[in-house]
Amino acid sequence: MGAVAKAVKKVTLLVHGHGSEFFPGKKSRVEVEVPAPACVNDILDAIGVNRSLVMFAVSNGVRQGKDYVPLDGEELIIVTPPSGG
């Protein structure tokens, strides 16, 4: 019996704020493939972005914590900190 392929999911990150400059390619839209299941923190680890650089995520208009596990194919808004005042 052959090895079972690991499930992979594709998530699109839409990065809000100028923290996007620390995301791959300094882009505000980043497509990521990660082993499933993976929460927002796992995804950030996978692309080399410090977890603390992200305040929260938004899925389908609902604010989510960084332990949120997005579905395969989901678009997630990633909110980085604004500089106050």
Added chain:
Amino acid sequence: MSKLYGYGGTILRIDLTTGEIRKEPTPEKLCREYLGGRGFVAKLEWDEVAPGTDPLSPGNKVIMAPGPLSGVLLPGSGKCEFGAKSPQTGGYGDSNVGGHLAPEVKYAGYDAVIIGGAAAKPTVIVIDDDKVTLVDGSKYWGKGCIEAEAMIKKDFGEDFQVATIGPAGENLVKYAIISHDFGRQAGRTGVGTVLGSKKVKAIAVRGTKSIPLAQPDKVYEKAKQMFDRCFSLPGFKEWTPYGTAGVTDWVNEVGSFPTKNFWTGYFEDYKKINGPSLRERILVTDKACFNCPIPCGKYSKTKTSKGEVYVEGPEYETIGMMGGNLLLGSIEEIAYVNYVADELGIDTISGGGVLAFAMECFEKGVITEREAGRKLLFGDLDSACYLLEKIAKREGIGDVLADGVRAAAAKLGKGSEKYAIHVKGLEISAYEPRYAPAMMLAYMTADVGAHHNRAWAITYDVQVGRDTLEGKAKRVIELQHIRPLFDTLGLCRLQWVEIGFELSHYAELFPLVTGINYMWDDLLNISERIWNLTRAYSIREIEGFGRDHDYPPPRFYEEKVPTGPAKGKGLTMDDLNRLLDDYYALRGWDSKGIPTGRKLRELGLDYVAEALGR
């Protein structure tokens, strides 16, 4: 001379001593070399305020300057720069205000208004297109900033844009603001104090002209594209509801929230004073500046034991400096203190720093109950409001505190300099930097004194590592050129810093508006020129100015952060020296923090090199 596009075309000079009002064409060379806004302020302060001038004497000048992009119909084009030799630091001073003033000044035809001398009695400067008059302002003297603005609009016309000072400016409190648009402020470095020393209660402006554009059709097309881009950016909807207050949770979670006079970086009650609290408990409506697609202004109504008031805010800086830093754990109370400070005309950043200093001095026995006239307690709204009133009127302990924490500590003695949280005499704004080396360096080297808006570098610390010093100086310098460039162009930077709007848009836009074919790097080079000029200004004005003036207060290198996510973290004097060494080397400055003659000449500042003997 070729036609100037993007500019009003005229510089207005007002001598309050003689009453003389003069206009002259805006020099093309000035536009090409210093662009406008902050660039004009820096160059004009250097040229026109004689070395050694007392900041509160008639020889100092207040310069009001929109930028070449101010008033053009593109996102965030409503920013106006005010500048003067700072009474707070004795060096270069400027501060930027949003609202609707800058466009009005441009539509009246002016690229800078230079206000010198001093009036014999309270005065309102009325600029109505080409007609400029000095009007008796006695009936407004003594009124609060917002009350006076409403009165002046009623008297002169609602279509005037008005900038005012409050009682704090009248009484020469060193951190007095210039207020505009019922709650926007040029808050820092005491520009309102200098206006007060000239007995100018207000400036009222109405303009009805248009701004010439080099390529109007393309500007329109590009501006429309910029608005569309702003609205389409990911998370655009996430920004507007909370404005700058939206960062409160994050700053606590990374242990950088100013708490109890920067004793620590974490406030346990932060969830009670954050963006959602503001929105759910006190917000009336969002409020935008001129042409802004992402209104960060929050117009609120708050009710406390001291009364019920309307106020614009509180913004994050006020939440930090008058919330956590004073241990006020209710958004309603912070909004109330915000209102009191706004009406009195006191900067909420410096004001928050001064109040926290006084409260710590009281706690440590440096200020007694008898000297203060009452107990000065952290977490107590009455103490905060009492102190603000005393400061604005320069009564009792308020007279000592009205000069800022550096001067107050020098007068009070008893070791109180340990509690004076400032750099160069300017109170530090609302990010505790002990576990954020780039942010620390940003405060240390900001040209006006410790101010976050020159280089907000804390996200860089978080991303590349908060325990390393490597690369921090380079990042701070990059930001010190980009961020103040917005103040030079007359634009708001929040579209860039808050929703990630790309800088390339501005590079494309500048030649379309002005006809000057500068690339983005050309604009950054000019920003570097201005940065070196403002440094040179402080070197010229402050005896012995240099490295010693760039160190933060002892609390930031002698004490570790005691609580919260940054517990146990801190920087040493060796760390600070490494940061400064890196910074000076990259800037082309010597080890004392003085620009070399070579660097100054490379930037086209030959006249500065000569003046400094470099």
